[in-house]
Amino acid sequence: xxxxxxxxxxxxxxxxxxxxxxxxxxxxxxxxHTVSVLAPAESDVHLPDYVVSSGGSIALAYNGSKAKxxxxxxxxxxxRRWLRExxxxxxHIHEPMSPSVSILSCWAARGPLVATWHxxxxxxxxxxxxxxxxxxxxxxxxxRIAVSEAARQTLVEHMxxxxxxxxxxxxxxxxxxxxxxxxxxxxxxxxxxxxxxDEPRKGxxxxxxxxxxxxxxxxxxxxxVAGPGDVDDFSNELTxxxxxxxxxxGLVSEEEKVRAFVSADLYVAPNTGGESFGIVLLEAxxxxxxxxxxxxxAFARVLEDGDAGALFRNEDPGDLAHVINGxxxxxxxxxEMAKTGLARAREFDWQTVAARIVDVYESVTVSxxxxxxxLRGQVIGRLSRRSAERDEAxx
Amino acid sequence: MSDWITWSLVAVVVIGSVVVYLSxxxxxxxxxxxxxxxxxxxxxxxxxxxxAAAQDLASSGFLDPASSFLLxAAAQDxxxxxxxxxxxxxxxxxxxxxxxxxxFDDPDVIDEVREDAHPDEALVDQLLEELALACRRTEFARxxxxxxxxxxxxxxxxxxxxxxxxxxxxxMPSTIDFDDTPPAALxxx
Numbered sequence: 001x002x003x004x005x006x007x008x009x010x011x012x013x014x015x016x017x018x019x020x021x022x023x024x025x026x027x028x029x030x031x032x033h034t035v036s037v038l039a040p041a042e043s044d045v046h047l048p049d050y051v052v053s054s055g056g057s058i059a060l061a062y063n064g065s066k067a068k069x070x071x072x073x074x075x076x077x078x079x080r081r082w083l084r085e086x087x088x089x090x091x092h093i094h095e096p097m098s099p100s101v102s103i104l105s106c107w108a109a110r111g112p113l114v115a116t117w118h119x120x121x122x123x124x125x126x127x128x129x130x131x132x133x134x135x136x137x138x139x140x141x142x143x144r145i146a147v148s149e150a151a152r153q154t155l156v157e158h159m160x161x162x163x164x165x166x167x168x169x170x171x172x173x174x175x176x177x178x179x180x181x182x183x184x185x186x187x188x189x190x191x192x193x194x195x196x197x198d199e200p201r202k203g204x205x206x207x208x209x210x211x212x213x214x215x216x217x218x219x220x221x222x223x224x225v226a227g228p229g230d231v232d233d234f235s236n237e238l239t240x241x242x243x244x245x246x247x248x249x250g251l252v253s254e255e256e257k258v259r260a261f262v263s264a265d266l267y268v269a270p271n272t273g274g275e276s277f278g279i280v281l282l283e284a285x286x287x288x289x290x291x292x293x294x295x296x297x298a299f300a301r302v303l304e305d306g307d308a309g310a311l312f313r314n315e316d317p318g319d320l321a322h323v324i325n326g327x328x329x330x331x332x333x334x335x336e337m338a339k340t341g342l343a344r345a346r347e348f349d350w351q352t353v354a355a356r357i358v359d360v361y362e363s364v365t366v367s368x369x370x371x372x373x374x375l376r377g378q379v380i381g382r383l384s385r386r387s388a389e390r391d392e393a394x395x
Numbered sequence: 396m397s398d399w400i401t402w403s404l405v406a407v408v409v410i411g412s413v414v415v416y417l418s419x420x421x422x423x424x425x426x427x428x429x430x431x432x433x434x435x436x437x438x439x440x441x442x443x444x445x446x447a448a449a450q451d452l453a454s455s456g457f458l459d460p461a462s463s464f465l466l467x468a469a470a471q472d473x474x475x476x477x478x479x480x481x482x483x484x485x486x487x488x489x490x491x492x493x494x495x496x497x498x499f500d501d502p503d504v505i506d507e508v509r510e511d512a513h514p515d516e517a518l519v520d521q522l523l524e525e526l527a528l529a530c531r532r533t534e535f536a537r538x539x540x541x542x543x544x545x546x547x548x549x550x551x552x553x554x555x556x557x558x559x560x561x562x563x564x565x566x567m568p569s570t571i572d573f574d575d576t577p578p579a580a581l582x583x584x
Contacts, residue, residue, distance in 0.1 A: 161542050364536075
């Protein structure tokens with residue numbers, strides 16, 4: 001099958017949607033499908049051979065954070081050209097409501113369209129205002145997928161209808177294969193945190209507040225912190241006694257991350273909210289590292305309400321310390337958690353997830369009609385055919 | 396005089412916008428109707444595939460005679476059901492789902508069937524995989540069909556669509572409801 005995938009966010013910037021699209025594209029190719037990904041990308045970024053650039057991107061505040069997107073007539077022409085040249089059997093659009101190539105390709109294409117909603121958002125006035133504009137385009141989508149219950153809720157609240165739930169996949173093969181970092185995990189108990197250290201929603205401050213109580217019971221405990229952000233913001237507020245138990249790694253490479261997971265007795269995810277899924281949790285579980293996470297909805301779901309990992313009361317350092325202390329003393333419970341975690345992570349393996357997504361493709365492509373350019377009802381659309389030809393001439 | 400020009404310009408603009416609005420709404424409806432047709436064709440194809448897969452498994456000789464008979468009877472009923480009479484067909488498809496659920500109610504059944512099939516495990520796996528695939532895709536196809544039917548009905552209930560008869564003579568679409576729960580034992584295949 002020829003699959004066209006649209007990623008709305010800049011390919012060179014790390015992010016959940018980009019990782020999802022990349023892993024999906026790789027898994028689909030492994031299953032024998034032909035894949036082309038359209039994504040914004042700067043011209044100096046090296047792209048894998050299955051990615052086509054829709055042009056440079058600009059940073060835009062969207063859904064509470066900065067996203068690098070591309071739009072405008074130039075991007076629209078590239079979308080149309082990519083659609084014409086790709087001759088796809090199915091077009092898979094990610095985050096179709098994002099003001100980028102996603103909504104543009106929704107406008108420009110007709111035929112079997114599949115859309116995946118990733119983020120969860122509060123019902124917002126801006127989005128409600130945008131919906132009537134986007135509606136005509138979104139009505140063309142034949143199948144809707146949500147990666148999490150929260151994302152599905154967002155979709156249902158904003159535009160009614162329903163979506164099938166297919167979770168994010170995790171490439172579990174990479175995790176748990178490398179040796180721990182030198183000198184880790186040691187015998188005194190080791191903890192691991194990863195995420196932007198100056199982003200309160202990642203919750204490092206909760207873990208740091210719990211540290212004194214953990215150190216009191218486990219004087220040899222060590223905490224490994226990976227992620228970008230300014231260390232000085234914290235080090236001034238922390239006592240030297242706590243600080244000497246912490247190792248800051250800064251921004252880590254993929255390999256260091258894989259190694260860091262197996263370097264810890266426990267992976268701690270104290271996120272306070274804003275997570276619609278918990279991909280890092282699955283990475284930890286695939287590494288065989290037991291997880292301690294805040295009991296926010298997305299995490300409770302991934303951890304099956306505490307069966308596949310331990311939960312603590314969100315934003316409660318006292319409870320976090322209590323849970324960590326209990327687990328550091330209980331080797332049996334930790335190895336049980338590692339085992340159930342591994343099995344849980346396998347359910348989210350990309351090969352399993354990609355097969356479900358292919359099921360969706362197959363359920364909308366039976367009529368044999370492929371993806372074509374949509375020129376109906378749009379004066380602008382008809383005119384841009386001419387400009388597209390012009391565009392082809394100057395490339 | 397200038398009043399006259401102003402008013403006729405206003406009238407032209409107003410009438411123009413109304414026409415554009417109506418034609419774009421009619422275009423939306425047209426697109427939704429087309430999507431319902433393709434979604435129905437997709438669902439139809441998956442259902443046929445499911446019936447065929449169930450029949451293949453029933454006549455393969457790998458299942459016990461009682462299960463084979465149950466599956467075969469239910470699969471035959473879906474194939475002879477009048478495709479135009481959606482109620483009759485939906486009832487037959489529900490029966491097939493129930494028969495499949497009755498046969499494959501527990502994951503151990505799969506292991507037992509494979510054991511009995513020795514040395515033809517590969518063949519039985521192929522049959523089971525095809526059936527599992529068809530069941531999953533049936534579930535998806537029905538949801539996608541009903542999703543677009545709901546958007547279409549929502550739009551057609553708007554007054555503007557009714558006053559101007561924008562839907563033409565196309566009958567009001569309806570959702571297709573039947574039990575499509577995939578058998579528990581097959582979801583792991």
